[in-house]
Amino acid sequence: MANRHNRTIQKQQILTAAKQEYALRGFSGTRMQAIADRAGMPKANIHYHFKSKQGLYLAVLDQIIDTWNQPFEWVSADDDPAEALDNFIRNKVQQSYNDPAASRLFASEIIQGAPHLQEYLRHRMRPWVKARVAVIENWIKAGKMRETDPYQLIFMIWASTQHYADFQAQVLAILNKAEFDSDLLQETASFISGMILRGCGLSVKDNKP
Amino acid sequence: MANRHNRTIQKQQILTAAKQEYALRGFSGTRMQAIADRAGMPKANIHYHFKSKQGLYLAVLDQIIDTWNQPFEWVSADDDPAEALDNFIRNKVQQSYNDPAASRLFASEIIQGAPHLQEYLRHRMRPWVKARVAVIENWIKAGKMRETDPYQLIFMIWASTQHYADFQAQVLAILNKAEFDSDLLQETASFISGMILRGCGLSVKDNKP
DNA sequence: TTAGAATCTGACTAAATGGTCAAGAAATTG
DNA sequence: CAATTTCTTGACCATTTAGTCAGATTCTAA
Numbered sequence: 001m002a003n004r005h006n007r008t009i010q011k012q013q014i015l016t017a018a019k020q021e022y023a024l025r026g027f028s029g030t031r032m033q034a035i036a037d038r039a040g041m042p043k044a045n046i047h048y049h050f051k052s053k054q055g056l057y058l059a060v061l062d063q064i065i066d067t068w069n070q071p072f073e074w075v076s077a078d079d080d081p082a083e084a085l086d087n088f089i090r091n092k093v094q095q096s097y098n099d100p101a102a103s104r105l106f107a108s109e110i111i112q113g114a115p116h117l118q119e120y121l122r123h124r125m126r127p128w129v130k131a132r133v134a135v136i137e138n139w140i141k142a143g144k145m146r147e148t149d150p151y152q153l154i155f156m157i158w159a160s161t162q163h164y165a166d167f168q169a170q171v172l173a174i175l176n177k178a179e180f181d182s183d184l185l186q187e188t189a190s191f192i193s194g195m196i197l198r199g200c201g202l203s204v205k206d207n208k209p
Numbered sequence: 210m211a212n213r214h215n216r217t218i219q220k221q222q223i224l225t226a227a228k229q230e231y232a233l234r235g236f237s238g239t240r241m242q243a244i245a246d247r248a249g250m251p252k253a254n255i256h257y258h259f260k261s262k263q264g265l266y267l268a269v270l271d272q273i274i275d276t277w278n279q280p281f282e283w284v285s286a287d288d289d290p291a292e293a294l295d296n297f298i299r300n301k302v303q304q305s306y307n308d309p310a311a312s313r314l315f316a317s318e319i320i321q322g323a324p325h326l327q328e329y330l331r332h333r334m335r336p337w338v339k340a341r342v343a344v345i346e347n348w349i350k351a352g353k354m355r356e357t358d359p360y361q362l363i364f365m366i367w368a369s370t371q372h373y374a375d376f377q378a379q380v381l382a383i384l385n386k387a388e389f390d391s392d393l394l395q396e397t398a399s400f401i402s403g404m405i406l407r408g409c410g411l412s413v414k415d416n417k418p
Numbered sequence: 419t420t421a422g423a424a425t426c427t428g429a430c431t432a433a434a435t436g437g438t439c440a441a442g443a444a445a446t447t448g
Numbered sequence: 449c450a451a452t453t454t455c456t457t458g459a460c461c462a463t464t465t466a467g468t469c470a471g472a473t474t475c476t477a478a
Contacts, residue, residue: 025237025321026235026237026238028234028235028237028238029238029321031434032437041456041457042458043437043457044437044439044457044459045457047436048454048456048457049455052436107376108320110375111232111316111375111376111378112234113378121378121379121382122385126382126385149396152400155369155380158372159368159371160368160369163367166316166319167316169319169322170319170323170334171364173327173330173334174335174360188361191358195365195404195405196404196408198407198408198410199405219425240464240466241465241467242465242466250426251426251427252427252466252467253426253427253428254425254426256466256467258425262467
């Protein structure tokens with residue numbers, strides 16, 4: 001079958017395997033051999049597709065960022081804050097659930113000072129946040145919600161939505177559960193949404209009409 | 210000077226240096242030589258005091274847990290929920306601020322599945338949480354606060370209070386600041402406290418009377 | 419003071435691991 | 449159906465690094 005096609009598939013297999021391994025063991029803890037094993041191909045093959053361990057790592061980060069940015073063009077000042085925030089929160093929780101490895105890898109990178117993400121944080125994420133902050137400020141000025149520091153609000157939403165992916169081991173141990181199921185996901189999303197909305201002085205609409 | 214004394218001091222120096230390095234580069238990313246350099250002694254000396262890289266790592270984790278457990282005996286059902294929660298939140302924020310390396314190291318360990326903390330999570334942290342959950346449930350039964358899932362509440366407090374230590378690189382980049390100062394600390398604590406209290410249907414008492 | 423224990427240290431070693439390479443297999447193309 | 453390019457792979461290498469060790473130094477106790 002077409003080579004072009006294969007090449008794409010192989011690269012993707014490598015990226016996926018690498019994401020899992022990097023998330024599981026950290027950058028330094030990851031062995032190229034482990035990625036190769038997981039991807040089901042000889043190690044040398046990985047070095048054919050990617051220049052180096054670090055190059056592969058950067059490629060994984062890039063892909064994560066691309067995936068995340070896609071469905072995230074969020075709302076304008078005209079929207080209803082309660083609905084918009086609820087949407088945003090449920091979206092984030094769902095995203096962490098869909099790809100916990102991505103969330104964890106990203107978290108590890110930031111915990112270690114984000115050495116490879118400065119550019120991204122400063123020139124892509126910061127403007128994105130600024131735009132959302134502006135929207136929230138508009139809502140506040142329009143009296144649609146309680147006066148609330150928009151930056152802090154966004155940080156708090158990030159923190160609580162990602163927590164279930166990043167600290168899953170802790171959450172499961174405390175709850176004495178074996179896995180994070182879809183029910184718990186819904187409960188979690190509703191809980192966070194409810195807390196945040198009430199915190200912003202917004203009324204929470206019941207999710208089961 | 211006394212040997213016993215020196216021994217203790219040296220061990221402590223090693224532990225502190227190791228905590229910084231492990232937090233900064235992760236377990237695998239950390240070099241024994243780097244710990245030695247930071248502690249200002251030859252590498253072989255570290256292996257005299259600690260069996261192995263992993264042994265030292267476990268010792269660091271142990272010390273972190275000990276430090277954390279000390280001031281955390283929290284409240285009973287008789288206390289006022291608003292005050293108790295506010296206290297707890299401010300305490301946690303302060304703790305993250307005082308020793309961000311500890312917070313980050315712990316976070317890294319959990320993100321990677323908490324391979325060395327299963328015992329601690331299941332047999333020490335879980336009972337601790339259970340006890341707080343019981344208190345919160347009492348508050349709810351007594352009509353002192355809104356009906357709220359106590360586990361989710363604790364997770365959310367953990368998530369948002371630790372976020373500023375663990376994801377500091379991100380927070381600073383977004384806010385375009387160089388460092389996390391004491392003012393921002395206070396704002397953050399007040400913000401989180403306010404959000405959580407309102408979320409629980411409790412009234413927030415102003416902090417500047 | 420001195421024997422003996424505890425501590426410290428530079429030099430060394432064995433193992434692990436990222437990365438290379440040359441030769442072969444497969445696909446593409448004119 | 450060559451000729452050429454692209455891809456695959458086992459074997460190999462250079463480097464890094466945790467951990468060792470024997471000898472020096474410092475402390476303790478009698």
